[in-house]
Amino acid sequence: MAEAILEVVGLTKAFLGLKALEDVTLSARFGEITGLIGPNGAGKTTFFNCVAGVMAPSSGTVSFNGHAITGLKPHEVARLGIARTFQNIRLFSEMTVLENVIIGRSASSLMGAFLGAMWQGRAFLQKERQFRDRAMDLLKFVGLSGNTGRLAKHLSYGDQKRLEIARALGTQPKLLLLDEPAAGMNPRETETLMELIQKVKNEGITPFLIEHNMKMVMGVCDHLFVLDHGVKIAEGNCEAVRSNPAVIDAYLGRPKKIRHPLDACSPS
Numbered sequence: 001m002a003e004a005i006l007e008v009v010g011l012t013k014a015f016l017g018l019k020a021l022e023d024v025t026l027s028a029r030f031g032e033i034t035g036l037i038g039p040n041g042a043g044k045t046t047f048f049n050c051v052a053g054v055m056a057p058s059s060g061t062v063s064f065n066g067h068a069i070t071g072l073k074p075h076e077v078a079r080l081g082i083a084r085t086f087q088n089i090r091l092f093s094e095m096t097v098l099e100n101v102i103i104g105r106s107a108s109s110l111m112g113a114f115l116g117a118m119w120q121g122r123a124f125l126q127k128e129r130q131f132r133d134r135a136m137d138l139l140k141f142v143g144l145s146g147n148t149g150r151l152a153k154h155l156s157y158g159d160q161k162r163l164e165i166a167r168a169l170g171t172q173p174k175l176l177l178l179d180e181p182a183a184g185m186n187p188r189e190t191e192t193l194m195e196l197i198q199k200v201k202n203e204g205i206t207p208f209l210i211e212h213n214m215k216m217v218m219g220v221c222d223h224l225f226v227l228d229h230g231v232k233i234a235e236g237n238c239e240a241v242r243s244n245p246a247v248i249d250a251y252l253g254r255p256k257k258i259r260h261p262l263d264a265c266s267p268s
């Protein structure tokens with residue numbers, strides 16, 4: 001069995017009286033695409049926030065590549081090799097596509113290079129060119145090389161999501177957390193995104209996604225975890241999760257119109 005790249009044990013996160021996560025234990029393995037699903041408010045984004053250092057868990061531990069990272073700051077977690085995209089797009093809308101990737105590459109490295117430029121102008125230019133070349137490669141990788149000079153705000157929604165992925169990849173992560181990457185995408189964009197996630201995996205980066213689009217989840221994920229009310233209620237491969245009574249109940253036992261995994265997974 002593949003090694004775990006991310007291991008979370010007994011993770012609890014409480015907001016005043018509400019336990020957004022309760023004793024969640026799960027791991028993501030190298031080279032697999034892991035999915036985290038569950039109804040709205042289940043605690044999925046809170047889980048990513050605790051892994052990425054945005055929130056400190058109330059209790060429990062997070063290990064990445066065998067090293068404890070619980071309670072580290074977001075930039076420390078990022079430096080170790082975890083990148084993420086957000087549920088709501090967070091781009092610099094007035095900057096170009098290329099600039100968005102360059103700036104995400106490493107603000108601190110750019111600052112270091114800038115300071116160095118005070119006595120070594122040439123080195124700065126070289127560094128800047130390296131970042132630019134790398135950003136161009138990433139934009140090519142996500143399929144946006146024809147849009148480098150456009151303002152981010154002028155991209156289609158699907159392209160903005162892919163730009164976010166390019167920017168996240170710029171930090172050279174080993175684990176890529178994607179929070180609802182297909183939300184708001186049309187079927188064609190979702191198809192392209194699925195291919196991109198496979199490509200990311202083939203590059204040796206482990207994707208871990210939160211997603212509501214069950215066609216996508218079932219199409220790309222090797223292993224799934226299901227959260228409901230902050231508690232892990234199921235895990236396994238798509239087939240096992242799809243037929244798990246607790247999962248069916250979590251989705252169907254709600255008045256909200258959430259697509260049921262069984263509907264989304266029927267062969268089309």
Ligand SMILES: Nc1ncnc2c1ncn2[C@@H]1O[C@H](COP(=O)(O)OP(=O)(O)O)[C@@H](O)[C@H]1O
Nearest residue numbers: 015018020038039040041042043044045046047
């Ligand atoms: N910063 C916060 N402060 C207080 N409550 C929060 C905060 N973030 C999330 N919550 C609550 O925690 C629960 C889980 O939220 P979230 O992790 O965003 O769920 P999901 O991503 O599965 O939809 C929700 O009830 C939400 O209102």
Ligand SMILES: [Mg+2]
Nearest residue numbers: 044045046087
């Ligand atoms: Mg969420």
